[in-house]
Amino acid sequence: MSAKRILLVIGGGIAAYKSLELIRELGRRGIGTRAILTKAGTEFVTPLSVAALSGEKVYTELFSLTDETEMGHIELSRSADLLVVCPATADLMAKAVHGHANDLASTALLATDKPVLMVPAMNVRMWQHAATQRNIAQLRADGVTVMEPDVGPMACGEFGPGRLPEVSRIVAEIEAMLRPRSKRLTGRHALITAGPTREPLDPVRYISNHSSGKQGYGIAAALAAEGARVTLVSGPVSLPAPEGVDLIKVETAREMLKACEEALPVDIFVSVAAVADWRPVKAADKKLKLKGEGKTPTIELAENPDILRTISHKKKKRPALVIGFAAETHDVERHAQEKLARKGCDWIVANDVSGDVMGGLENEIALITRDGIDRWPRLPKDAVSTRLAEKIAEAFAGDEDGLSLAAE
Numbered sequence: 001m002s003a004k005r006i007l008l009v010i011g012g013g014i015a016a017y018k019s020l021e022l023i024r025e026l027g028r029r030g031i032g033t034r035a036i037l038t039k040a041g042t043e044f045v046t047p048l049s050v051a052a053l054s055g056e057k058v059y060t061e062l063f064s065l066t067d068e069t070e071m072g073h074i075e076l077s078r079s080a081d082l083l084v085v086c087p088a089t090a091d092l093m094a095k096a097v098h099g100h101a102n103d104l105a106s107t108a109l110l111a112t113d114k115p116v117l118m119v120p121a122m123n124v125r126m127w128q129h130a131a132t133q134r135n136i137a138q139l140r141a142d143g144v145t146v147m148e149p150d151v152g153p154m155a156c157g158e159f160g161p162g163r164l165p166e167v168s169r170i171v172a173e174i175e176a177m178l179r180p181r182s183k184r185l186t187g188r189h190a191l192i193t194a195g196p197t198r199e200p201l202d203p204v205r206y207i208s209n210h211s212s213g214k215q216g217y218g219i220a221a222a223l224a225a226e227g228a229r230v231t232l233v234s235g236p237v238s239l240p241a242p243e244g245v246d247l248i249k250v251e252t253a254r255e256m257l258k259a260c261e262e263a264l265p266v267d268i269f270v271s272v273a274a275v276a277d278w279r280p281v282k283a284a285d286k287k288l289k290l291k292g293e294g295k296t297p298t299i300e301l302a303e304n305p306d307i308l309r310t311i312s313h314k315k316k317k318r319p320a321l322v323i324g325f326a327a328e329t330h331d332v333e334r335h336a337q338e339k340l341a342r343k344g345c346d347w348i349v350a351n352d353v354s355g356d357v358m359g360g361l362e363n364e365i366a367l368i369t370r371d372g373i374d375r376w377p378r379l380p381k382d383a384v385s386t387r388l389a390e391k392i393a394e395a396f397a398g399d400e401d402g403l404s405l406a407a408e
């Protein structure tokens, strides 16, 4: 396999010096870097230090006749496997959103046909400004991966989100984006549940939770990208159907179980849905009149079916690999291990939901199998999905990691 290369755009911010460490860490992993320094970037790091670490010529000007004859700016933007903007300043992101091409960095971003990763770093107010948040949403809609910055004290003396993520996290994201997209799950059928369930009390009220469905939809897309046929059974969420995935929309836990059972047999079952544990015993046909009767109403609840447990314990048609999620706020790994046993699944993805995970863009997880615990760094949900899909593909290929499937 040929060595991977990135084109690194270094923007003008105090965090620019960390791009030097990034270049070195990538080099250690055999990933080559060619760099563009923006004009503002040269105020923070010198072209000489970037060139020394990358071992490559550094590009700084749009109109340099020598550079154009050696390598035109179009070719420069396409000669790499991935374009990384680090630090991505508010200004660079705004330019990318509007398709500006008035310097080498913005021209390269506009001319590229490769995936783009933005690693933002800026003052907390700039990060939280409506304009920046609007730009980030637009970049993501355009297919750019934008990492979440770290939270902490900033060079300017303020505190909050806006710090450049740890270099190890950036490296992990770059490696995930560079991994070849194989089709190792071709011929396999995967069933995924995602989103919340909605348990009606009457025609206008229901019991539900904050699950956005992002992680489940991401896993469905990643498994489809690995070549699997994917059936996604989803509770109510506002996400579009991932490409190439068969989407079945449901509302309640009982509908979700029914749709899953109808989809069997499958090879892989990934239970990501945040299924409501309880439902009102009776859903009224008409809107309940809860006020004016002089007493607080009592809502009688019944336990919902446990979909993961039911599918795990199927005598016939049990999927070869059953994966559950354990959303925990404390003692994450201990609770997750108990859940693995209780639910009878093969793997559990332990998910720390004590922060802003539900509805957020990142996830910190540990993959628990019968062989042990694999702790992953905090990653964007997309990168978690890709990694999990890879682990699944490796398990089916009887891969070197030794992750083995249930005996039957």
Ligand code: CTP
Binding pocket: 193, 253, 271, 272, 273, 274, 275, 276, 277, 304, 305, 306, 307, 308, 309, 323, 324, 325, 326, 327, 328, 339, 343
């Ligand atoms: N799950 C399910 N059906 C349910 C409840 C949960 O399929 N009725 C699945 C989830 O999709 C997840 C796993 O079980 O894969 C664990 O869900 P979680 O909400 O963490 O656990 P609970 O079983 O609800 O247990 P607890 O609330 O006590 O943590």
